[in-house]
Amino acid sequence: MSLINIIIAIIVLGIIVLIHELGHFILAKLNGVKVEEFAIGMGPKILGIKGKETQYSIRILPIGGYVNMTGEQEKSDDPRAYCNKSPLRRLSIVAAGPIMNLLLAIILYCIVANVTGFASPKISGFTANSAAKEAGVKVNDVIVKADNSSIHTWDDFSLKMLLNKGKTINITVKRNNQIKSFNVKPIKNEKENRYMVGIAPTVVSKPSIIESISYGGSETVTMIKEVFLSFKMLFTGQLSAKDVSGPVSIVRVTGAAASAGFINLINFMAFLSANVGMFNLLPFPALDGGYVILFVIQIITGKKIDDDKVGIVTTIGFALLMALMVVVTIKDVLYPLKI
Structure with a gap:
């Protein structure tokens, strides 16, 4: 150090x-x-x-x-x-x-x-053999929920998938002002050793001031949820004392x-x-x-x-x-x- x-x-x-x-x-x-x-x-x-x-x-x-x-x-x-x-x-x-x-x-x-832009939960594309695409999810769909958990930022969804152990996940999207839900079975990425549904976020490269403020608030809410989730996982044994910094x-x-x-x-x-x-x-x-x-x-x-x-x-x-x-x-x- x-x-x-x-x-x-x-x-x-x-x-x-x-x-x-x-x-x-x-x-x-x-x-x-x-x-x-x-x-x-x-x-x-x-x-x-x-x-x-x-x-x-x-x-x-x-x-x-x-x-x-x-x-x-x-x-x-x-x-x-x-x-x-x-x-x-x-x-x-x-x-x-x-x-x-x-x-x-x-x-x-x-x-x-x-300065750098940000990733939003609006779908811009799919990977090869995408489970989400097979389930009916489309480009430009905006993810609003995952297993009844509200999704405000791409980090919200990324965390949800990071903790996924291969279970089918219910993804709710907003499409042309309509709400649609899809059950998606994640596929394990052996290289990264985690389960994925094969979607890519939309990157907002030059956000407006309003978009930046909205992102700042949403990302802070995401961090707050992660704090509570960390304590929940610690007390339920999903995290060990070695995971505490x-x-x-x-x-x-x-x-x-x-x-x-x-x-x-x-x-x-x-x-x-x-x-x-x-x-x-x-x-x-x-x-x-x-x-x-x-x-x-x-x-x-x-x-x-x-x-x-x-x-x-x-x-x-x-x-x-x-x-x-x-x-x-x-x-x-x-x-x-x-x-």
Whole structure:
């Protein structure tokens, strides 16, 4: 692992963390909460600038960041304290970080689409001995569903086929404003060791701004679905612990993406940002999603949950996350991701 790869990875992750924490920071300010520190990184401070009331700092460990608000960790009589704001205002502050990551992903995917074009699920042709063509699928059909799963991007369909184990797949297409469905039996491609139906996407080489924005949003939704699918496969045993990647693998893959060109790096950065956004929205203690659930419950019931109990659960959740990070890092070293 070269030094340049590490530097590039730190910059990429730093931007993603910066955008995330900026979301928390902006909404805190908009809701009248006093922010004591805006930090990128963890551990000892290596650089700091004092603003009107907020300390802006960069810390030595590039593994995250935080926005330290008055009344976030302790009770306070300050009317501008986080703890004295309504559950709805605190919910907006907590949710803003992950939402900013998802918005960043959309913007980055827009840039990729605008520069390189993108593949759409509109069929442009068939391979030899195409199972889809034999089933009745035609050129210019637009794939809208595969086994009742909505298809918005070519990646949606590619993932569906990547996971196919030879089972007949029901493909729903839009043809001249009519919806038609076909049962297609995939054929195994021995060279690639996966099943395929023998269709080619339509490549939009020079998309308009509207098409680029639409692609950015759709591709981000695809990434969100992949996050949920990954967790489902992990908990059902379809993925093993060796398939989970951590910081070391991220550095290696980021370096590989950078070596493949700037646009490839931007594309991988969008992928990371979408994953960071969705991971933080998971309803787990210490993650933003855990607080989102907490505040939603408070808004619905109108009852405040005891801060001490919340603190205990959050501490346990944070400890579990740190333990998971250590385990995944060890796994990365012992079983490095092949790229």
